[in-house]
Amino acid sequence: MKQSNVDRVYTQLRGLAANFEFKPDARINESALSAQLGTSRTPLREAMNRLVAEGFLTFQSGRGFFCRSLSPSKVLNLYEARVAIEVEAVRLACKRASDENLKALIDDLERQASNSQAAEPETRLEQDEAFHMGVVRLSQNTELIRVLENLNERIRYVRLIYLKNRSQPTAMIPPAHRKVLDALVARDAETAAQAMRAHIGRQREDAAEAVRIAYSQLYVPNAGDFTEGTK
Amino acid sequence: MKQSNVDRVYTQLRGLAANFEFKPDARINESALSAQLGTSRTPLREAMNRLVAEGFLTFQSGRGFFCRSLSPSKVLNLYEARVAIEVEAVRLACKRASDENLKALIDDLERQASNSQAAEPETRLEQDEAFHMGVVRLSQNTELIRVLENLNERIRYVRLIYLKNRSQPTAMIPPAHRKVLDALVARDAETAAQAMRAHIGRQREDAAEAVRIAYSQLYVPNAGDFTEGTK
DNA sequence: CAAGTATAAATTGTATACAGCACAGTATTC
DNA sequence: GAATACTGTGCTGTATACAATTTATACTTG
Known part of the structure; x- marks a missing residue:
């Protein structure tokens, strides 16, 4: 069972978010991050949407994705x-x-x-x-x-x-x-x-x-x- | 706070999935559904990724999205x-x-x-x-x-x-x-x-x-x- | 100098194009 | 007639382009 690019990006990103390598409440730049991970924005955004549903990231329409807060x-x-x-x-x-x-x-x-x-x-x-x-x-x-x-x-x-x-x-x-x-x-x-x-x-x-x-x-x-x- | 297209599609789709208007385990055709909902595949797939994380849909790499099973x-x-x-x-x-x-x-x-x-x-x-x-x-x-x-x-x-x-x-x-x-x-x-x-x-x-x-x-x-x- | 405003830059939101894979349907061989 | 290889169709996976929106910057004004 070959895993897709989205799955790979998802796993990597969850790791980053779990370890707060995005600082709490920090906005995440999609272009920069997609370049980092060697993929385009499309699969990156799909992965980030999963992470929103799981509580690792938050999302504001028009402003983008943010790391979850830590309180x-x-x-x-x-x-x-x-x-x-x-x-x-x-x-x-x-x-x-x-x-x-x-x-x-x-x-x-x-x-x-x-x-x-x-x-x-x-x-x-x-x-x-x-x-x-x-x-x-x-x-x-x-x-x-x-x-x-x-x-x-x-x-x-x-x-x-x-x-x-x-x-x-x-x-x-x-x-x-x-x-x-x-x-x-x-x-x-x-x-x-x-x-x-x-x-x-x-x-x-x-x-x-x-x-x-x-x-x-x-x-x-x-x-x-x-x-x-x-x- | 204007809600994005993804949010709208997400809500609609969650309703469809919750009511099993996709039959259990049925494969979902992205093109047909995006036309149905009056949007393109990009926001549709983002919404579906959220629903996967929430347990409303499942995903198989290379085969696409499926309705959750009912057992x-x-x-x-x-x-x-x-x-x-x-x-x-x-x-x-x-x-x-x-x-x-x-x-x-x-x-x-x-x-x-x-x-x-x-x-x-x-x-x-x-x-x-x-x-x-x-x-x-x-x-x-x-x-x-x-x-x-x-x-x-x-x-x-x-x-x-x-x-x-x-x-x-x-x-x-x-x-x-x-x-x-x-x-x-x-x-x-x-x-x-x-x-x-x-x-x-x-x-x-x-x-x-x-x-x-x-x-x-x-x-x-x-x-x-x-x-x-x-x- | 502060506050507000206009303008420019950067970033997100979405459509679309196309490559590659999966699957069905057809032909071929034993 | 059954099994297997082949070919075509359709769908998914991803990159990219561009419009719309937000944010940063510079400028103006009181």
């Missing part, structure tokens, strides 16, 4: 939405996950954790997301999976910044994750849901500070931006 | 996602809604209900959605609002079909809705959440049958379709 309240909303999705997903997973799939997930997470004592922040974030996505996949609900993927991508930048500045590496599955997994194995939906809610809630508490740190990182020196004319 | 499992997934969103939203609403906003919602729903004893299925669906969207809006979480709007639009067709075939009109707020609203007024998050979960769960039970009815409605005579060449 504490926006990020808190994303965390709350994660609670909604994941708490329900873990309930469904209790009912639906086969013992084999559940065991496969736990084994996978343990392998990942032990493989990386050195643990770059990127790696730790990857492992955390693997846990959360893994649980939601066990719910077997493609809609929940789809929404959480989107939420995670939009929240990733802030979480990464936070991990880089605060958290400590460990070589095992975090206790909070373990609690959820144990409840899943025991098919105890209520306990699993509570544990998941508490875990995300704790991450949420740090979000506001993480946004502050993110801002201080964003508006320093200047690594290339695509938001103004190329000259 | 019982897909619809069940949507109902489950609604549970996730709305149960959490009603919890947040308990904490955050002002007494005034809560009262305003209840008054509004009561007015709507009493205004329409004759109650077309369309009207009843509108009222049901007004309740659910109203509660989620009280959560003040734009992310939850956005996701639920999307879910509702994608589920609407099936629900409407079902209402047309089964349910009875009434001139008051349904008891299930009343229960949620009472719990909200009492700021009893747990009861409100349970009531909401039970209510949507009951709707969900009918979903499989609703899809069957929907199919029987879709593949009869033939009111104009845009899925094949215009001749």
Whole structure:
């Protein structure tokens, strides 16, 4: 299955937007960006329209496309939405996950954790997301999976910044994750849901500070931006 | 704020897709459709890319755009996602809604209900959605609002079909809705959440049958379709 | 000097052209 | 007669051109 130019551009652009390589609220110059990506404005605009629908960009008629804004309240909303999705997903997973799939997930997470004592922040974030996505996949609900993927991508930048500045590496599955997994194995939906809610809630508490740190990182020196004319 | 051609086309197309005026899985001919809508393929494709991201259409590289499929499992997934969103939203609403906003919602729903004893299925669906969207809006979480709007639009067709075939009109707020609203007024998050979960769960039970009815409605005579060449 | 206005430059919005790919329908061969 | 190769038609993918709109710049005026 050959992927089209639009798909390629879409993926690249989502990466740029997710990492705020467009600064928050900055206007995006289509000509400059299309040249950057080695394509014309037509497929670029198609890709950007997808990203608008996904909440990575915004669009104003006649003025063009802009990077999404980054504000504490926006990020808190994303965390709350994660609670909604994941708490329900873990309930469904209790009912639906086969013992084999559940065991496969736990084994996978343990392998990942032990493989990386050195643990770059990127790696730790990857492992955390693997846990959360893994649980939601066990719910077997493609809609929940789809929404959480989107939420995670939009929240990733802030979480990464936070991990880089605060958290400590460990070589095992975090206790909070373990609690959820144990409840899943025991098919105890209520306990699993509570544990998941508490875990995300704790991450949420740090979000506001993480946004502050993110801002201080964003508006320093200047690594290339695509938001103004190329000259 | 002048809205662009893309926005207009996007809105029209979302309506068509939501009502399955493209048949499930049918391929969409861009030239024919752009002529239909009085525009060229460029803005049409931009609009369709947004709809792909929103789950109304699918896209296969080299083959074009297709209407989303309609299957019982897909619809069940949507109902489950609604549970996730709305149960959490009603919890947040308990904490955050002002007494005034809560009262305003209840008054509004009561007015709507009493205004329409004759109650077309369309009207009843509108009222049901007004309740659910109203509660989620009280959560003040734009992310939850956005996701639920999307879910509702994608589920609407099936629900409407079902209402047309089964349910009875009434001139008051349904008891299930009343229960949620009472719990909200009492700021009893747990009861409100349970009531909401039970209510949507009951709707969900009918979903499989609703899809069957929907199919029987879709593949009869033939009111104009845009899925094949215009001749 | 500030504010507003006119003019020029740049950028977006959309139509169109054309290359390349997918698919159907036809002919050919065993 | 069935299967396969071939050819033609139509559709999608993308670049480009140009009109319309917005933004920046320079100038004028109080």
